[in-house]
Amino acid sequence: MSSENRIHLDQHAASSIDAYFEYRNIVGDDDNGTLFTPEEYEAYKKKVIPQRMQNRLYVSWTNSEGMDCKLIGPETPCFCKHRYKQHKTDFELPVSSASSLKCKVAGCLCSGYNYIPKNGSQALKCHCKHSALEHSAVSPNACHSRKCSCNGFQTSYRCGCGDLAAAHKLLVETRQQRLERGHPVAKFEPPYAAMGGLTGLSSLIDGYMRLDESGVGCPTKEFLESASTSQNERQMSVSTSYQSRSKQAITKKLSKTKQMQ
């Protein structure tokens, strides 16, 4: 009898934890540190999730050949030292420039999400010999260090792909733009906040080591010219069926969370 009770409690605890993680992944920091009431949570989901599933932005740091050397994820730091998920990533209409991805942390002067690679766990050094951390978050990232006349962060760091860091750019794309570039998208769009460029577990690995198509670089000429439309259509139809399936799953999940409250 008592063991039955315990099992019941464990299951309850587990589903409470699931519900909490689900809440965190969906809401991120949008509740400003105070949990939404069930009503506020429902209203938030109704407003934000459909928008997110339609306008999710894929953010990648790409080299001169179009390889996604780094797919930006929720935890990937910005030059302003805050993480991607602390920046504005929900939009009613998709945006195409990283300068729209403003940092939401009060007082941060970040001029839009800006990825700067690290050298292992070390922040990169600028040509002025000071660390990236000593530079302003406002573009063009002048050095704060005393008596330093550096007026913009510059590094000679070479990425694993062989290109200099400076030869890379941060791409902000819609699902469609990414498909047109021949790069992988999520099988279905998750309802979660700030997914950036993540499409799976291997997304966190550097581009030149990643095993999916995001490390392929520029699509072949054949892909762009000949069968490209039919391939896009095929990919789109696959993803559409995934999306309708995922919507069903999410509706189920949402009604489940409702029952729990």
Ligand SMILES: [Zn+2]
């Ligand atoms: Zn920032």
Ligand SMILES: [Zn+2]
């Ligand atoms: Zn910031």
Ligand SMILES: [Zn+2]
């Ligand atoms: Zn500098």
Ligand SMILES: [Zn+2]
């Ligand atoms: Zn300096």
Ligand SMILES: [Zn+2]
């Ligand atoms: Zn690279």
